[in-house]
Amino acid sequence: MxxxxxxxxxxxxxxxxxxPGDKRGRTLGFATANLQPEQELIPALGVYAVLAGVTGQxxxxxxxxxxxxxxxxxxxxxxxxxxxxxxxxxxxxxLEVDFVDHLRPEKRFESRQALQSQIALDIQAARRTLDLETxxxxxxxxxxxxxxA
Ligand SMILES: Cc1cc2nc3c(=O)[nH]c(=O)nc-3n(C[C@H](O)[C@H](O)[C@H](O)COP(=O)(O)O)c2cc1C
Numbered sequence: 001m002x003x004x005x006x007x008x009x010x011x012x013x014x015x016x017x018x019x020p021g022d023k024r025g026r027t028l029g030f031a032t033a034n035l036q037p038e039q040e041l042i043p044a045l046g047v048y049a050v051l052a053g054v055t056g057q058x059x060x061x062x063x064x065x066x067x068x069x070x071x072x073x074x075x076x077x078x079x080x081x082x083x084x085x086x087x088x089x090x091x092x093x094x095l096e097v098d099f100v101d102h103l104r105p106e107k108r109f110e111s112r113q114a115l116q117s118q119i120a121l122d123i124q125a126a127r128r129t130l131d132l133e134t135x136x137x138x139x140x141x142x143x144x145x146x147x148x149a
Contacts, residue, residue: 012098013099015096017095018035018094021080028115028116030123033093035081035095036076043066045066045105047104048126049129050099052083053096054090054094055095059096060083061083061126062126063082063119064081064099065079065080066078066079066106068106070108071108084126103126
């Protein structure tokens, strides 16, 4: 994914309106904003480190699951975004999600507890990835050399 991003010259972006979920996220201990992606072409299903924000506003670090949630036998692909450092009410908002890195494929878990522990690990992995991958001039490589006299 990082490679695809660098090939495109920008991260892969999906957008959509935040729709009601089953509110299960909250009972699992993390709130998510659920979007139905507007785009027809989507990346591989799975868990991603992302940057997410309301269209036209600054993006913040988040972890996302793009998938069908096989643990709960859900139908249809949904993009679920969990913001790492805030939990604003995003219901009805138009969100943009920039995919920074693919963390793992989506899978079916034997129990809610197993899914919960995995999501805690996903959050840590996303945090590590996003701290390392700071966007901006730092990524462009060495600073310009100081002209010598
Ligand atoms: C980081 C993250 C990873 C997830 N990974 C999986 C997964 O591997 N398998 C799965 O069935 N659901 C996965 N989910 C989806 C959860 O099942 C879902 O968030 C939960 O059921 C809440 O859904 P609701 O908001 O519609 O109630 C993941 C969600 C997040 C935020």
